[in-house]
Amino acid sequence: MSGRGFRPRPLGSIVASDMSRSERLLDLIQILRRHRRPVSGRTLAAEMGVSIRTLYRDIATLQGQGAPIEGEAGLGYVLRPGFMLPPLMFTDEEIEAIVLGSRWVAKQPDRRLSQAATDALAKIAAVLPDDLREDLDATALLVGPRAEPVEDVDLGVVRQAIRNERKLGLLYRDAGGVASERVVWPFALGFFDKVRVVVAWCEMRQDYRHFRADRIAALTATDIRYPRRRQAMLREWRGTLGTPGSRAESGKLSSGGAS
Amino acid sequence: MSGRGFRPRPLGSIVASDMSRSERLLDLIQILRRHRRPVSGRTLAAEMGVSIRTLYRDIATLQGQGAPIEGEAGLGYVLRPGFMLPPLMFTDEEIEAIVLGSRWVAKQPDRRLSQAATDALAKIAAVLPDDLREDLDATALLVGPRAEPVEDVDLGVVRQAIRNERKLGLLYRDAGGVASERVVWPFALGFFDKVRVVVAWCEMRQDYRHFRADRIAALTATDIRYPRRRQAMLREWRGTLGTPGSRAESGKLSSGGAS
């Protein structure tokens, strides 16, 4: 009668029977993620209903696992950005999909992301049984060279700006080769036709524009917060697209670029 | 001193300190994966150096986790195809790469794989903290409609044939629309220019050929094992490609298709 299909739990539990320890470890990470500033061990212990001694033990265990938790005396604990995926059950095809997708990303022009995909693949491959890995080599094969064109700008800057809702200075060269300098409010970083595309509100045009990453000549990060919420702009922008259809990432872009 | 970076272990250990139970559970899955036919509980127990009673408890626990283990009296235990990923530590960018890649796969023509990617994404999303999920919605955005053309054939048949090294009957329509019937030895399923491509040895041409999935009119699975090893053919085929370069999935295909 039991377990058919995987049912995710609100907070990952590693093993059903040991409700306490393993599950608590996952919870601890979630709690740490919630706090941006350092949290004292005592606070964490209280939040988990456990003694401080145990908390220290738990942290040590997690660090032994590779969790990037840093503790500094007088301050507290911080979790370096990152995330620990709890154990997940995947079908062969789902793993195939993930591996194939990651291999595709690894071949994309976005250098940081490409590297990240390679790293992720290595981590996944390290825990896969040999036979499955061999299957994947044959079946999740990607043919074709790395996608051109490689952009020179550091898209990490864009990601940062999006995450923190900051204005961004842009030196852009449009399809005709005409250069322009703009200040934009970036809120999404998309893929279109093998190119990464920054989607933003353009202060100059007073409208939504998208910018092909390979045509961006220079980026200037700023500390200036733009006045709107990222999510709201994303929704609004989606509304302006032709396809109203599916909820997540449908739509199309005109072929040109910013004007 | 402690944990910087994640170091994968040969066999996943969930929690360093409880060397015994949680780690044993992962091992058990690995052992089950190795055996294709049913294994008796006693065998498993012996292989793990544990009593039968404990083995039953472990199996129950795993099933509670969602592991697709099936036991039948008089036979033994079998693990339905699938794999349980142990807890893995990913950076934000690595998760972004995985999600982006999976979203890309979800938009590909291969229906089964597309569905698998969607399922995998749902599982991952279910365990991600909200803020990270929001970041990903903006930053791992995929723009553009589902890739055309959608093939009609069931590529699952091809996967099966590759996995078991069986011959495959093919009704193929080439670029000029000319139909032909062939028997091929499939050994890889690749991606090229938005189309899935079956790579195989063609008995008719006595050479390696690739077949665009959208031009395959019909597939016939057989039980006839082809005389060579999949891996060897894959290596050989790679050798025939222009690019000798990187080890994994480089190379290019001529634009045509099979002839």
Place this chain on the structure above:
DNA sequence: GATGCCACTGTCAGATTCTGACAGCAGCGA
């Protein structure tokens, strides 16, 4: 239908592990 094999459950004492409390050291900023 008798027999053998096997999956599964209940129970219970002993082994193992985890936990909390107490004590103590070290780093850091006020």
Place this chain on the structure above:
DNA sequence: TCGCTGCTGTCAGAATCTGACAGTGGCATC
């Protein structure tokens, strides 16, 4: 110096896990 905090050692009691034993029911073979 003081206060706050991270971090370690130790140890007894609590919680959990484990193995042994007993018993039920399904299935195929003799």
